[in-house]
Amino acid sequence: MSEPRDTAAPAGAAPRDGRRSAAASRRRQREREILDATRRLFDERGVRDAQIEDIARAVGINRAIVYRHFTGxxxxxxxxxxxxxxxxxxxxxxxxxxxxxxxxxxxxxxxxxxxxxxxxxxxxxxxxxxxxxxxxxxxxxxxxxxxxxxxxxxxxxxxxxxxxxxxxxxxxxxxxxxxxxxxxxxxxxxxxxxxxxxxxxxxxxxxxxxxxxxxxxxxxxxxxxxxxxxxxxxxxx
CATH class of the missing domain: 1.10.357.10 (Tetracycline Repressor, domain 2)
Incomplete structure (x- = not known):
């Protein structure tokens, strides 16, 4: 009879997966916050008056972070x-x-x-x-x-x-x-x-x-x- 295989994950795999999952969740949450802020500014001021700086300020971040999540x-x-x-x-x-x-x-x-x-x-x-x-x-x-x-x-x-x-x-x-x-x-x-x-x-x-x-x-x-x-x-x- 064959020996049972060891199916345990390599040491450290679960924590790494957990960190990746948490990072992805934080990224999705930040993107949602930026989109929600953009929508509010659109509805309040119109599209022409909505600037990246205003959107970033509404989320509490700097504009560089906006460009980390969106191409432009x-x-x-x-x-x-x-x-x-x-x-x-x-x-x-x-x-x-x-x-x-x-x-x-x-x-x-x-x-x-x-x-x-x-x-x-x-x-x-x-x-x-x-x-x-x-x-x-x-x-x-x-x-x-x-x-x-x-x-x-x-x-x-x-x-x-x-x-x-x-x-x-x-x-x-x-x-x-x-x-x-x-x-x-x-x-x-x-x-x-x-x-x-x-x-x-x-x-x-x-x-x-x-x-x-x-x-x-x-x-x-x-x-x-x-x-x-x-x-x-x-x-x-």
């Missing part, structure tokens, strides 16, 4: 945006589940998008700031793991909208050949429309070379976005 300001902003996107996905899903008819579900999802964007203007600013970057620039400025998390956040929101469109197609209510493309288009154009609602003004030409400014309300923007989404869903090919 773009990555920090991207991961803060992920938090907004996770909340937005839940809001969109709740809207989609609140109705049964295809058109009503799409209207509810668009309305949920408007409501969230108007309640969290920093989400709109942050999303638009990152959308101004090309894919190549983002790959250069943001780590692969952060980019993956950002992609998951965006795709999670788009998946809710795509599912509503696909359900509408199966029910014979919508004529959408590519729900993914339409979802992405509605998301991108929706961010622009939310910015218009925040500004609250329209510009038109009263006569050649004579501009006139008028006002526009959030409800007008909402109505336009809903009408446009329904029209595109009914005719997109």
């Amino acid at each position: 300001k773009e990555e920090l902003f991207a991961l803060t945006l992920v938090g907004y996107l996770d909340e937005l996905r839940d809001a969109l899903a709740a809207g989609a589940a609140s109705r049964e008819a295809s058109a009503e579900r799409l209207e509810a999802v668009v309305s949920a998008f408007v409501d969230y964007g108007m309640t969290h203007p920093a989400f709109v600013d942050c999303a638009q700031t990152l959308m101004r970057r090309t894919g190549t620039e983002l790959l250069d400025e943001i780590s692969e793991s952060a980019l993956l998390r950002l992609g998951r956040g965006i795709s999670g929101c788009l998946a809710v909208l795509s599912a509503v469109l696909e359900d509408g197609v199966r029910a014979g209510d919508f004529a959408v050949e590519d729900p993914i493309l339409l979802s992405n288009t509605l998301y991108a154009s929706g961010l622009g429309a939310l910015q218009l609602a925040r500004v609250g003004i329209l510009v038109k030409e009263a006569a050649p070379g004579i501009p006139v400014v008028s006002s526009i309300t959030t409800e007008q923007v909402r109505s336009h976005m809903v009408t446009s989404a329904l029209a595109l869903a009914a005719t997109a090919s």
Whole structure:
């Protein structure tokens, strides 16, 4: 009969593993603190006025430590945006589940998008700031793991909208050949429309070379976005 094998861990292995686990936990906690501070500053001051120095001060660290956890300001902003996107996905899903008819579900999802964007203007600013970057620039400025998390956040929101469109197609209510493309288009154009609602003004030409400014309300923007989404869903090919 063979001798039982000694399965005991090498001396010192457990303490080393414990130290690594504790260090990883502290790192995750510090990253969470930095992201939470960034989110608070975004909500209080807006994206433009949130500086790395202010974020570090809010956490009680120096800016060098921020750069130990994030590759730069773009990555920090991207991961803060992920938090907004996770909340937005839940809001969109709740809207989609609140109705049964295809058109009503799409209207509810668009309305949920408007409501969230108007309640969290920093989400709109942050999303638009990152959308101004090309894919190549983002790959250069943001780590692969952060980019993956950002992609998951965006795709999670788009998946809710795509599912509503696909359900509408199966029910014979919508004529959408590519729900993914339409979802992405509605998301991108929706961010622009939310910015218009925040500004609250329209510009038109009263006569050649004579501009006139008028006002526009959030409800007008909402109505336009809903009408446009329904029209595109009914005719997109």
